[in-house]
Amino acid sequence: MRQVADEPRMEADVIVVGAGLAGLTATRELTEAGWTVRLLEARDRVGGRLKGYQLGGGRVADLGGEYFGDKSTAIAEVARSVGVEGFRTFDAGQRLSFIEGRRYAYTGLFPWRMGPATLADFGQAVLKIERLAKTVPPESPWGAARASTFDSQTFWSWMQRNVATRTAKAFLTMAVEAAYCAHPADLSLLHVLYYANASGGFRYLLEISGGIQKYRFDGGAHSIPAKLAARLPDEVRLGAVVRTIEQRSDSVVVRGDGFTAHGRWAVVAVPLTLAGRIRYEPALPGFRDQLTQRMPAGSAMKCLAVYDEPFWRAEGLSGQVTSTDGPFRVAFDTSPREGRPGVLSAFVTGSAARKMTRLTRAERRAAVLDGLVRGLGPRAGRPADFVEQNWLDEEFTRGCYHGFAPPGVYTSFGPALRTPIGRIHWAGTETGVHQMGSMGGAIDSGRRVARELLARDADEFDPAAAIPAAVRRG
Amino acid sequence: MRQVADEPRMEADVIVVGAGLAGLTATRELTEAGWTVRLLEARDRVGGRLKGYQLGGGRVADLGGEYFGDKSTAIAEVARSVGVEGFRTFDAGQRLSFIEGRRYAYTGLFPWRMGPATLADFGQAVLKIERLAKTVPPESPWGAARASTFDSQTFWSWMQRNVATRTAKAFLTMAVEAAYCAHPADLSLLHVLYYANASGGFRYLLEISGGIQKYRFDGGAHSIPAKLAARLPDEVRLGAVVRTIEQRSDSVVVRGDGFTAHGRWAVVAVPLTLAGRIRYEPALPGFRDQLTQRMPAGSAMKCLAVYDEPFWRAEGLSGQVTSTDGPFRVAFDTSPREGRPGVLSAFVTGSAARKMTRLTRAERRAAVLDGLVRGLGPRAGRPADFVEQNWLDEEFTRGCYHGFAPPGVYTSFGPALRTPIGRIHWAGTETGVHQMGSMGGAIDSGRRVARELLARDADEFDPAAAIPAAVRRG
Numbered sequence: 013m014r015q016v017a018d019e020p021r022m023e024a025d026v027i028v029v030g031a032g033l034a035g036l037t038a039t040r041e042l043t044e045a046g047w048t049v050r051l052l053e054a055r056d057r058v059g060g061r062l063k064g065y066q067l068g069g070g071r072v073a074d075l076g077g078e079y080f081g082d083k084s085t086a087i088a089e090v091a092r093s094v095g096v097e098g099f100r101t102f103d104a105g106q107r108l109s110f111i112e113g114r115r116y117a118y119t120g121l122f123p124w125r126m127g128p129a130t131l132a133d134f135g136q137a138v139l140k141i142e143r144l145a146k147t148v149p150p151e152s153p154w155g156a157a158r159a160s161t162f163d164s165q166t167f168w169s170w171m172q173r174n175v176a177t178r179t180a181k182a183f184l185t186m187a188v189e190a191a192y193c194a195h196p197a198d199l200s201l202l203h204v205l206y207y208a209n210a211s212g213g214f215r216y217l218l219e220i221s222g223g224i225q226k227y228r229f230d231g232g233a234h235s236i237p238a239k240l241a242a243r244l245p246d247e248v249r250l251g252a253v254v255r256t257i258e259q260r261s262d263s264v265v266v267r268g269d270g271f272t273a274h275g276r277w278a279v280v281a282v283p284l285t286l287a288g289r290i291r292y293e294p295a296l297p298g299f300r301d302q303l304t305q306r307m308p309a310g311s312a313m314k315c316l317a318v319y320d321e322p323f324w325r326a327e328g329l330s331g332q333v334t335s336t337d338g339p340f341r342v343a344f345d346t347s348p349r350e351g352r353p354g355v356l357s358a359f360v361t362g363s364a365a366r367k368m369t370r371l372t373r374a375e376r377r378a379a380v381l382d383g384l385v386r387g388l389g390p391r392a393g394r395p396a397d398f399v400e401q402n403w404l405d406e407e408f409t410r411g412c413y414h415g416f417a418p419p420g421v422y423t424s425f426g427p428a429l430r431t432p433i434g435r436i437h438w439a440g441t442e443t444g445v446h447q448m449g450s451m452g453g454a455i456d457s458g459r460r461v462a463r464e465l466l467a468r469d470a471d472e473f474d475p476a477a478a479i480p481a482a483v484r485r486g
Numbered sequence: 487m488r489q490v491a492d493e494p495r496m497e498a499d500v501i502v503v504g505a506g507l508a509g510l511t512a513t514r515e516l517t518e519a520g521w522t523v524r525l526l527e528a529r530d531r532v533g534g535r536l537k538g539y540q541l542g543g544g545r546v547a548d549l550g551g552e553y554f555g556d557k558s559t560a561i562a563e564v565a566r567s568v569g570v571e572g573f574r575t576f577d578a579g580q581r582l583s584f585i586e587g588r589r590y591a592y593t594g595l596f597p598w599r600m601g602p603a604t605l606a607d608f609g610q611a612v613l614k615i616e617r618l619a620k621t622v623p624p625e626s627p628w629g630a631a632r633a634s635t636f637d638s639q640t641f642w643s644w645m646q647r648n649v650a651t652r653t654a655k656a657f658l659t660m661a662v663e664a665a666y667c668a669h670p671a672d673l674s675l676l677h678v679l680y681y682a683n684a685s686g687g688f689r690y691l692l693e694i695s696g697g698i699q700k701y702r703f704d705g706g707a708h709s710i711p712a713k714l715a716a717r718l719p720d721e722v723r724l725g726a727v728v729r730t731i732e733q734r735s736d737s738v739v740v741r742g743d744g745f746t747a748h749g750r751w752a753v754v755a756v757p758l759t760l761a762g763r764i765r766y767e768p769a770l771p772g773f774r775d776q777l778t779q780r781m782p783a784g785s786a787m788k789c790l791a792v793y794d795e796p797f798w799r800a801e802g803l804s805g806q807v808t809s810t811d812g813p814f815r816v817a818f819d820t821s822p823r824e825g826r827p828g829v830l831s832a833f834v835t836g837s838a839a840r841k842m843t844r845l846t847r848a849e850r851r852a853a854v855l856d857g858l859v860r861g862l863g864p865r866a867g868r869p870a871d872f873v874e875q876n877w878l879d880e881e882f883t884r885g886c887y888h889g890f891a892p893p894g895v896y897t898s899f900g901p902a903l904r905t906p907i908g909r910i911h912w913a914g915t916e917t918g919v920h921q922m923g924s925m926g927g928a929i930d931s932g933r934r935v936a937r938e939l940l941a942r943d944a945d946e947f948d949p950a951a952a953i954p955a956a957v958r959r960g
Contacts, residue, residue, distance in 0.1 A: 160671075163671060164640060164642040164643070164670070164671035165639070165640055165642065165643045165671075166638060166639055166640060166643070166893045166894070168638040168639065168893070169638070169639045169640070169643040194894070195894055195898070196638070197634075197637060197638035197639075197893050197894040197897075198892075198893060198894035198895075198898075253765075255729060255765075285762070285779045288759070288763065289762065289763045289765075291727075291729075291763075291881075295879065295881035297843070297878075297879060298785075298843050298876060298877075298878020298879040298880075298884065298885070299840070299843050299844055299878065301878065301884055302782060302783070302785060302840075302878055302884070302885060305759045305782035305783060305884065305885070306782045306892075308776060308779035308780045309776070309779060311772075311776060311898075363898065366773070366776075366898045366899070369771070369772050369773050370773055402772060403772075404771075404772020404773065404775065404776055405769065405771060405772040406772075407765075407769035410772070410775055410776070410779065411772070411776060411779070418672075418780075418892035418893060418894070419640045419642070419671050419672060419892060419893065420640070420668070420669055420671040420672035420892070421672075423671075424669070424672075424785075424837065424840045425840070
């Protein structure tokens with residue numbers, strides 16, 4: 013970590029706040045176009061919600077985002093450009109599911125032993141969601157024909173009317189908690205449909221081989237931001253916690269403890285909640301600020317249990333364990349490409365995360381291992397290593413996988429999501445269109461802010477006129 | 487405003503952040519018990535969401551909170567203690583209501599000309615809400631018998647099933663937008679019931695003479711915090727924007743631009759969103775932080791039109807104008823006790839505020855005056871003075887009247903609302919019990935934190951043990 017206190021006055025065309033995929037992409041695009049950029053990062057690492065863990069022997073695992081699918085064209089392209097290869101997620105053998113206390117072993121998307129009525133009910137619900145999702149345009153969900161109706165209710169309310177059986181409801185709740193890191197009660201139906209459509213479909217979100225979990229990155233997804241950072245002309249300034257962004261008539265001044273950066277423009281590439289925690293001078297219009305008050309991060313922890321080998325594979329098991337009410341909603345085999353060591357990643361999400369975050373670290377470890385033993389037998393209880401990543405506790409993330417919208421937010425405040433305020437432009441996966449909420453959304457947003465800035469004529473810029481009607485102040 | 491930069495090292499038993507009613511009450515109670523307190527306020531005034539406006543000739547108006555009722559015992563008692571008198575709200579003459587474009591003149595709670603079916607429908611809905619509200623305990627709404635069901639749906643969803651007629655829905659939506667500053671789509675049903683019960687009843691929230699709007703304060707509600715501040719042993723430190731609160735094993739250090747305050751304990755007495763914008767060292771547990779991400783402030787602006795006299799009174803009108811879709815949801819006669827000058831306060835709340843905040847100041851003025859003219863005739867369009875208070879734009883408030891909960895928040899994160907984290911205790915009307923969300927809730931919360939602190943034995947304090955299980959970290 014380079015000491016920012018030693019840093020002289022920093023100057024660049026653009027000051028970018030946040031060195032996740034969004035900020036790194038914006039910086040890359042702008043520097044390739046010949047602009048100078050200072051990229052500031054609060055942590056001692058780049059990558060944001062992508063974070064690595066050393067398994068020993070040169071092997072690594074991901075403590076944050078790691079999956080992509082055939083529709084994840086943006087992250088695949090960026091990975092290729094820095095020499096990171098994808099490989100197929102391990103997806104052979106039986107899956108295990110604990111649904112309201114009953115154990116099911118199965119292959120495919122859902123346990124057929126749940127019975128034909130439950131299966132038919134779950135199936136029709138997924139089809140309905142799929143059909144509704146297609147009516148929500150990812151570039152402006154608030155513009156959907158039925159946006160107001162979709163945004164006035166929770167997904168839970170929709171389920172009461174559209175899912176008949178208790179077991180299908182429980183299974184769908186589990187799937188949503190795993191994919192959205194929030195309970196159906198928290199989510200606007202509009203957000204559920206928007207994220208599904210932006211991702212490539214609702215079922216696509218849930219699937220492995222046929223979905224967004226089809227591939228992983230050799231060396232870890234977190235190696236992509238690290239390589240992006242290494243190729244930038246200037247070093248990323250780590251440990252730079254931005255506290256204030258001041259806008260002047262012809263410039264921005266970005267300040268933190270012990271540093272000051274001057275630029276013509278600023279890009280804020282952090283989650284909405286964290287963007288709201290920066291102080292702006294002058295203060296941002298209320299219309300923008302109230303949006304940042306209303307898009308909380310999901311609740312997610314990831315726990316990795318490491319074994320000498322993926323012993324479950326020899327027993328004909330995929331390693332996938334799902335549970336409607338256990339300590340995690342889903343665990344996957346996330347062993348490295350070579351298959352050694354064996355790694356299980358337990359995704360403690362939604363209501364599970366909210367319970368588990370209130371326990372001690374030791375209690376959480378015991379609970380997760382209990383859940384794995386329940387599915388995969390006693391060997392699962394004796395890992396060689398165990399690590400947890402509590403994204404709720406991380407000061408510069410404060411939740412995963414992404415920021416979601418409770419009811420009423422997009423239809424009231426949606427237009428503030430991407431609209432620049434004077435010299436400040438907004439990035440981050442929540443502002444992406446293609447694969448909003450995933451790695452692709454971050455890249456999409458980084459490219460968009462770069463395009464926005466390159467299109468601005470600095471010489472003719474009038475900050476007052478630049479505040480669009482959507483968010484202008486009186 | 488006293489310059490904080492000149493301030494030597496500040497030391498006290500307790501550092502209180504925020505000089506609204508909550509922080510002032512906590513400071514008053516603690517200093518009366520012999521403790522030393524430093525009260526820090528970001529603005530150049532005390533009072534938070536209570537703010538005054540000079541009408542000239544020594545007369546004043548309130549730009550923020552101003553009403554109270556017979557059940558508002560806490561604010562009435564505090565007002566008396568500083569010599570501020572209440573008086574009856576003007577409530578004679580006909581009320582006007584514009585419901586889906588139609589104009590109604592009436593007396594009582596609702597326009598009887600809406601027709602018997604609509605009236606019966608509205609009446610049964612209010613009774614149902616009243617009955618459900620009584621089942622939600624204000625000290626822990628998440629403990630209600632049906633908390634999970636109430637907290638999984640929006641008030642909009644509840645209305646779809648429980649209000650049959652379109653006009654009753656529109657009228658109820660208007661009432662909720664006026665009382666909660668949010669659209670039914672934004673609100674957890676549980677929050678609607680909780681606020682109603684904590685306030686003294688749902689109908690009580692909507693009524694003037696029989697409700698929480700029965701009285702106002704002579705000299706303005708804002709004169710109460712001013713008088714409270716004047717009686718404290720130490721001056722309130724104005725212009726002190728707190729940026730960081732550091733917890734040590736035996737103390738807290740509260741820092742802002744140009745000042746540092748040392749105490750044994752800290753009280754944070756600002757809205758939840760703003761509490762989340764302070765940086766804490768060590769960082770707060772995720773369980774608490776995610777709550778602060780999830781309780782946005784309502785959307786409210788207040789516009790005052792001032793006339794030589796309240797001309798509407800002579801015409802047999804009360805000055806009350808409500809509208810389901812106009813630029814404000816309700817306007818009231820808020821002339822001073824003496825009846826001169828005439829003042830109309832237009833409450834631009836919920837969806838109205840979200841539209842209006844995106845207009846220019848001139849456009850807003852024109853829209854509000856149009857709405858008043860529509861109700862009260864052309865004289866309403868020629869005020870001697872006009873002032874707007876946009877609470878969304880206020881950096882150190884960011885919305886009014888109070889912070890509300892979308893679905894899923896209280897049942898998941900409710901216990902974090904009042905639970906101290908180490909040496910930091912939480913106040914503010916959102917953490918109050920009696921009249922949560924109003925002036926009474928702020929006082930209630932200030933008294934509670936004072937009790938909490940007085941009950942702690944500083945000598946035997948172990949900060950690790952003091953973090954309760956509800957929010958402890960591993």
